[in-house]
Amino acid sequence: MAVSKARAANPPRSAAVRKTSGAAVPADAGPLQIGELSERLGYLLKRAQLKIFEDFIRCVEPLQLTPAQFSVLLLLDKNPGRNQTEIATTLGILRPNFVAMLDGLESRELCIRIRSTNDRRSHILQLTDKGRAVLARAKKLVAIKHEARLSELLGEDNREALLAMLDKIAREF
Amino acid sequence: MAVSKARAANPPRSAAVRKTSGAAVPADAGPLQIGELSERLGYLLKRAQLKIFEDFIRCVEPLQLTPAQFSVLLLLDKNPGRNQTEIATTLGILRPNFVAMLDGLESRELCIRIRSTNDRRSHILQLTDKGRAVLARAKKLVAIKHEARLSELLGEDNREALLAMLDKIAREF
């Protein structure tokens, strides 16, 4: 949103405010009308995603894993022998940004980089035993605390329908 | 993710890589197995949200409006006489971060701040005629380009079911 540019382009705030008298709403007017916002997919997606991420982090809090870190561990487990670029791009993470993320996981000994013998430029990523153990515990916490809560809220059939629609949007839109 | 801390805590990258020979996957092994990721709500929500935001920005490109800016205009239109704090918190925007955003909209003459006569601390926000015109054009573009495409992908009934579930998650989860 170019904060600094807006800053530079505008006069000091207080000087810019109109002196016109304001037709303010009564102080007790209550909650605002969100109107069509409740039908805007982007808005609802964003709001729902924030809620889900917050809950995920809470549920998996003893393991100190972010949703992104959990995704990496899941992917490494399912895809042994792959390099950084392959893992990163599959998750929509840019290679430069994946470096610090891997540093974090590797310093906690959840995975290791191994220089490939085929192509000495690339690093094969591998879960450690500790990484596998943490992933297993995380999966359990997610299943019994996070996903279960969601099924309770929506019903299992609706939950699956929701996942299917989101997957379709993510792939085909 | 505390990039700088991770940086400081770790030895230089190349020195940290294990010398063990890597069991790399064949170069032509094809796409990765995303496995259980395709059933993780948070992951799918994030991916879908990014797609939807990208498309929104494309559809409304002639007007140069972000989803967040569009939401503000919608809310101002439905809620005349409200101040910055009320609008910001309704959208989940923190008051300090709303200042620069309003600066941008006001410098484009889409809305104005008016000092309230009831309480001279607060600024009543009001759409300008130009703001209303831009909002009207944006609504049209969103309806005929963005939402229509979504209905086509999911079907109108499914689209409504999706919105209802996301709304429920955003409110009740």
Next chain:
DNA sequence: TATTGTTATACTCTATAACTATA
């Protein structure tokens, strides 16, 4: 004393260019 708008600041995420070592 409390609240509104604001400033300053910091941390995370995301994005791009350019370096190095290998190929």
Next chain:
DNA sequence: TATAGTTATAGAGTATAACAATA
């Protein structure tokens, strides 16, 4: 020359503390 990992950097988004004006 091209690619993998990395560095540096810049931009958004988000979060908190503190100040001036006003209540």
